Amino acid sequence: xxxxxxxxxxxxxxxxxxxxxxxxxxxxxxxxxxxxxxxxxxxxxxxxxxxxxxxxxxxxxxxxxxxxxxxxxxxxxxxxxxxxxxxxxxxxxxxxxxxxxxxxxxxxxxxxxxxxxxxxxxxxxxxxxxxxxxxxxxxxxxxxxxxxxxxxxxxxxxxxxxxxxxxxxxxxxxxxxxxxxxxxxxxxxxxxxxxxxxxxxxxxxxxxxxxxxxxxxxxxxxxxxxxxxxxxxxxxxxxxxxxxxxxxxxxxxxxxxxxxxxxxxxxxxxxxxxxxxxxxxxxxxxxxxxxxxxxxxxxxxxxxxxxx
Amino acid sequence: xxxxxxxxxxxxxxxxxxxxxxxxxxxxxxxxxxxxxxxxxxxxxxxxxxxxxxxxxxxxxxxxxxxxxxxxxxxxxxxxxxxxxxxxxxxxxxxxxxxxxxxxxxxxxxxxxxxxxxxxxxxxxxxxxxxxxxxxxxxxxxxxxxxxxxxxxxxxxxxxxxxxxxxxxxxxxxxxxxxxxxxxxxxxxxxxxxxxxxxxxxxxxxxxxxxxxxxxxxxxxxxxxxxxxxxxxxxxxxxxxxxxxxxxxxxxxxxxxxxxxxxxxxxxxxxxxxxxxxxxxxxxxxxxxxxxxxxxxxxxxxxxxxxx
Numbered sequence: 001x002x003x004x005x006x007x008x009x010x011x012x013x014x015x016x017x018x019x020x021x022x023x024x025x026x027x028x029x030x031x032x033x034x035x036x037x038x039x040x041x042x043x044x045x046x047x048x049x050x051x052x053x054x055x056x057x058x059x060x061x062x063x064x065x066x067x068x069x070x071x072x073x074x075x076x077x078x079x080x081x082x083x084x085x086x087x088x089x090x091x092x093x094x095x096x097x098x099x100x101x102x103x104x105x106x107x108x109x110x111x112x113x114x115x116x117x118x119x120x121x122x123x124x125x126x127x128x129x130x131x132x133x134x135x136x137x138x139x140x141x142x143x144x145x146x147x148x149x150x151x152x153x154x155x156x157x158x159x160x161x162x163x164x165x166x167x168x169x170x171x172x173x174x175x176x177x178x179x180x181x182x183x184x185x186x187x188x189x190x191x192x193x194x195x196x197x198x199x200x201x202x203x204x205x206x207x208x209x210x211x212x213x214x215x216x217x218x219x220x221x222x223x224x225x226x227x228x229x230x231x232x233x234x235x236x237x238x239x240x241x242x243x244x245x246x247x248x249x250x251x252x253x254x255x256x257x258x259x260x261x262x263x264x265x266x267x268x269x270x271x272x273x274x275x276x277x278x279x280x281x282x283x284x285x286x287x288x289x290x291x292x293x294x295x296x297x298x299x300x301x302x303x304x305x306x307x308x
Numbered sequence: 309x310x311x312x313x314x315x316x317x318x319x320x321x322x323x324x325x326x327x328x329x330x331x332x333x334x335x336x337x338x339x340x341x342x343x344x345x346x347x348x349x350x351x352x353x354x355x356x357x358x359x360x361x362x363x364x365x366x367x368x369x370x371x372x373x374x375x376x377x378x379x380x381x382x383x384x385x386x387x388x389x390x391x392x393x394x395x396x397x398x399x400x401x402x403x404x405x406x407x408x409x410x411x412x413x414x415x416x417x418x419x420x421x422x423x424x425x426x427x428x429x430x431x432x433x434x435x436x437x438x439x440x441x442x443x444x445x446x447x448x449x450x451x452x453x454x455x456x457x458x459x460x461x462x463x464x465x466x467x468x469x470x471x472x473x474x475x476x477x478x479x480x481x482x483x484x485x486x487x488x489x490x491x492x493x494x495x496x497x498x499x500x501x502x503x504x505x506x507x508x509x510x511x512x513x514x515x516x517x518x519x520x521x522x523x524x525x526x527x528x529x530x531x532x533x534x535x536x537x538x539x540x541x542x543x544x545x546x547x548x549x550x551x552x553x554x555x556x557x558x559x560x561x562x563x564x565x566x567x568x569x570x571x572x573x574x575x576x577x578x579x580x581x582x583x584x585x586x587x588x589x590x591x592x593x594x595x596x597x598x599x600x601x602x603x604x605x606x607x608x609x610x611x612x613x614x615x616x
Contacts, residue, residue, distance in 0.1 A: 035525075036423075039420060039423065039424055040424055040425065042420065043420055043421055043424040043426075043427065043430055044426075044430070046417065046430065046434070047429075047430040047433050047434070050430075050433050050434045050436070050437070050493070051433055052459065053448050053451075053452055053459075053493070054436065056451065056452070056459055057448065057451065060451070060457075068457055069456060069457055070456050070457065071456070071457060071459070071462055072457070072459075073459065073462065118334075119334045119335050119338060120335060122331040122332070122334060122335065123331060123332050123334070123335035123336075125331055126327075126328045126329075126331035126332050127332075129328070130327070130328030140610070143606065143610055144603050144606055144607060144610075145339070145343060146606075147550055147602040147603055147605075147606040148343060148347065148599060148602070148603070149553070149554045149575065149595070149598050149599055149602055150554075150556075151554075151556075151574075151575050151578045151579070151594070151595045151598055151599075152346070152347055152350055152595045152596070152598065152599040153342065153343060153346035153347060153350065154346075154582075154595070155346075155349075155350055155353060155582055155588050155591055155592055155595065156345065156346035156349035156350055156353070157342065157346050159349075160346075175338070175341075175342065176342050178338055178342075179338040179339060179341070179342030179343055180342070180343070182335050182338055182339060183339075186335060211327045211331075215331075236439060239441070240440075240441035240442065240443075242441065242442065242443050242556070242557040242560070243556055243557070243575075243579070246560075246579075247579070247583060257441075258441045258443040258444075258557075261441075261443045261444060261447055261561070262443065262560065262561050265447075265450070265561075270450065270454075272451055272454070272457050275447055275450075275451070276447075276451065279444045279447050279448070282441060282443070282444055283439075283440040283441060283444045286439050286440060286441065287436065287439055287440065290435075290436075290439040291432075294432070297439075298501055298505070301498075301501060301502070302501060302502050302505035302506075
């Protein structure tokens with residue numbers, strides 16, 4: 001009994017200490033019970049269910065259509081055929097070169113990722129640092145603005161862009177994406193700024209730095225992790241966007257990458273080798289961004305949920 | 309001193325353009341031009357006739373709801389129970405099936421994968437559905453549901469249901485259900501990731517206390533995990549319902565609302581009416597209905613969030 005009690009206190013002590021010193025807790029070896037075995041089996045079955053479509057897309061894309069037509073899982077015969085990628089990229093059989101469209105997508109996505117970050121960082125800083133009577137109301141409005149569907153603005157935007165000759169023009173699309181990125185970015189950054197200690201900025205203020213200088217020299221550098229979240233999410237949002245691109249870019253030569261995918265599907269017939277190769281080309285970049293910036297991506301997505 | 313300041317002609321300007329307001333100006337301009345103005349214009353357009361420009365009150369709403377080519381609520385078909393039931397009804401069906409499945413499986417996966425070796429990898433795999441463009445997601449289902457090339461039909465044949473094989477999204481009775489099922493595959497990762505973040509916010513002490521008290525796994529789950537995830541659940545439910553209401557890309561790529569409007573949804577019908585049919589007033593009316601639903605739901609959930 002006494003041994004148990006001392007043991008218990010020892011555990012509590014290491015546990016508490018681990019909070020302060022970041023000691024790794026001695027982990028008990030997990031016992032293998034039927035339950036844990038079951039959990040692992042279920043988990044990996046689920047992973048397989050989620051992987052099969054991707055596996056199918058991959059295998060179909062590297063084989064000629066004649067082999068894929070009646071099932072990519074029939075591996076007899078198996079011929080490696082990478083011409084599907086070349087075909088989708090150059091657009092020989094569809095007439096819509098995906099390589100070109102991906103370049104166009106980058107032309108839109110890169111500015112539409114960085115421009116809203118600058119604008120929202122300024123606004124969020126103002127929200128977090130300066131008092132205002134209408135702030136709560138503005139906040140509620142920002143939350144609701146996040147929920148505005150793209151369809152709610154598209155008809156007046158279409159007319160406006162038509163008058164300003166911004167249809168089939170990437171500048172209009174970039175500005176539109178900037179505006180639609182602002183509400184969630186301002187909320188996200190404001191929550192981040194609110195956690196930063198204000199003392200450093202006050203000291204800089206006493207030393208005579210201007211607000212803009214404080215913002216640029218002090219606030220922005222410590223905000224880099226939050227900015228990484230914004231970049232990861234906004235890049236993927238804009239790259240993946242279909243509706244705005246579909247309505248504003250109507251010239252097939254200017255089409256963006258997601259727009260070309262439906263064009264690879266024939267009216268009554270789909271060449272799945274070509275289609276899956278094109279899909280891989282279009283989704284590779286968002287997946288790469290997600291893998292590279294996974295931590296920041298997830299943090300950006302879950303920021304609202306954790307705060308509660 | 310005071311007197312001098314008042315004599316400065318720019319004094320009033322300086323008082324109005326405080327630093328805090330200057331920082332807000334770019335965001336304000338963007339939101340004004342690309343969000344507020346178009347919304348007001350959309351609401352305005354929805355009350356006027358598309359052909360004559362006369363004020364028609366709720367005429368456009370009546371038209372899109374009950375009398376259009378693909379009315380949002382197809383009353384006669386609804387009474388008989390034969391598709392197409394209408395875009396609005398289809399959105400509700402989508403929510404009725406998709407929401408509970410996605411929320412429950414998201415929570416289930418988050419709890420399950422917390423203790424599994426390689427759980428992080430499985431989470432990343434499941435989450436890929438959220439990262440890839442929805443257009444590519446749509447292509448994935450087309451491929452899966454295809455009569456000859458699709459693995460869904462191969463699976464049916466394998467378990468002895470070979471008689472049922474068909475291209476699932478191409479038939480009036482299964483089109484909607486098949487894309488809803490596919491969209492579950494896409495969106496489950498979202499709930500899972502947000503719940504995983506929520507789980508990390510639950511203090512370990514609660515579980516330790518439950519273990520000491522000898523609570524079963526089942527009881528721990530229902531008495532600790534689920535109640536502690538309440539605010540996370542509100543976030544997941546809100547985001548999921550908004551996603552379901554705004555669904556567009558998948559429908560466009562897989563079925564184009566067909567066959568015969570059976571898989572039509574609000575967002576797609578809005579595009580269809582406005583940009584294929586050229587009826588901007590009717591399109592605006594659908595956009596207003598959609599926006600009222602998203603904003604109304606979000607506002608309701610935000611007020612619920614702030615209540616204990």
